[in-house]
Amino acid sequence: MNVLLQTPGTDTELWRAALAAVLPEARIMVWPDVPADPDYALVWRPPSELFTAVEAPKAIFNLGAGVDALLAVPTLPADVPVIRLTDAGMAEQMAEYVTFAVLHAYREMHAYAAQQRESRWQPRPRLAKSGFGVGVMGFGVLGQAIASSLAPFGFPLAAWSRARKSTAGVTSFAGTNELSPFLAMAKVLVCTLPLTPETAGILDAGTLMQLPPGAHVVNIARGELVVDADLLALLDSGQIAGATLDVFRAEPLPADHPFWHHPRITVTPHVSAATLIPDSIAQVAAGIMRLEEGLPVTGRVDRMVGY
Numbered sequence: 001m002n003v004l005l006q007t008p009g010t011d012t013e014l015w016r017a018a019l020a021a022v023l024p025e026a027r028i029m030v031w032p033d034v035p036a037d038p039d040y041a042l043v044w045r046p047p048s049e050l051f052t053a054v055e056a057p058k059a060i061f062n063l064g065a066g067v068d069a070l071l072a073v074p075t076l077p078a079d080v081p082v083i084r085l086t087d088a089g090m091a092e093q094m095a096e097y098v099t100f101a102v103l104h105a106y107r108e109m110h111a112y113a114a115q116q117r118e119s120r121w122q123p124r125p126r127l128a129k130s131g132f133g134v135g136v137m138g139f140g141v142l143g144q145a146i147a148s149s150l151a152p153f154g155f156p157l158a159a160w161s162r163a164r165k166s167t168a169g170v171t172s173f174a175g176t177n178e179l180s181p182f183l184a185m186a187k188v189l190v191c192t193l194p195l196t197p198e199t200a201g202i203l204d205a206g207t208l209m210q211l212p213p214g215a216h217v218v219n220i221a222r223g224e225l226v227v228d229a230d231l232l233a234l235l236d237s238g239q240i241a242g243a244t245l246d247v248f249r250a251e252p253l254p255a256d257h258p259f260w261h262h263p264r265i266t267v268t269p270h271v272s273a274a275t276l277i278p279d280s281i282a283q284v285a286a287g288i289m290r291l292e293e294g295l296p297v298t299g300r301v302d303r304m305v306g307y
């Protein structure tokens with residue numbers, strides 16, 4: 001079996017060794033070396049030359065959860081199944097990140113940090129949890145892990161997705177008709193949406209204004225989901241109390257971007273979930289073995305909807 005590997009970052013040799021360990025029979029070629037006829041391609045944000053250099057493989061595995069960059073490659077062969085990572089160790093990491101952000105907001109840690117800078121000893125009254133709903137936008141494997149991680153704390157939980165989901169303890173809102181009531185309960189809005197033509201710019205003034213006053217926004221999905229200027233204006237007016245942003249329209253976030261120094265914004269460098277090599281390779285190898293047996297695989301992308 002021929003496998004073409006084109007990896008994120010610089011640790012290509014670690015990816016290659018992990019793949020070789022689980023698929024010892026495979027002949028692995030690392031981009032820019034290419035087998036003429038790969039059976040499978042494992043890629044992350046590939047250059048468009050990659051797909052013109054080889055015959056169409058049997059399947060393409062995306063070495064990340066978001067397939068927006070891959071689906072935008074003009075040479076991506078049509079009709080080849082695209083499979084993305086669905087958890088691969090990311091769900092636990094994202095649940096940690098978001099749980100921290102939600103508790104940080106609920107326990108008003110920014111206010112205490114400001115008070116500390118002024119040597120001010122001033123306990124604040126406990127906030128009612130009933131008014132501190134957490135709304136998760138996008139409710140796939142990652143969104144569901146986030147909701148499960150938050151469940152023990154007793155916040156009202158809601159999810160917004162394309163199709164209705166039935167999860168105990170989580171109110172499901174579905175489709176554009178139910179976006180407004182979902183936003184109205186989300187004192188913390190957590191965005192895990194895939195970036196598609198439908199979701200690009202979804203967090204603009206029109207939607208963000210519908211959050212309760214003093215809401216928090218947590219974006220761990222893609223920067224293009226947010227209209228930066230609208231978020232900044234609502235933070236400046238106080239309508240939105242804070243934002244925790246892990247992803248940006250341009251990464252690294254340019255040094256002169258106003259997000260860096262905004263007192264109500266926490267910036268992290270796209271770290272809410274690292275792509276873990278052993279976990280990712282385990283999912284890909286299991287997928288290859290299932291495909292070889294003609295079985296369905298998890299993470300198969302519906303190219304029409306974009307994730």
Ligand code: OXD
Nearest residue numbers: 063064065066067275
């Ligand atoms: C992903 C990412 O899509 O790391 O997995 O952004």
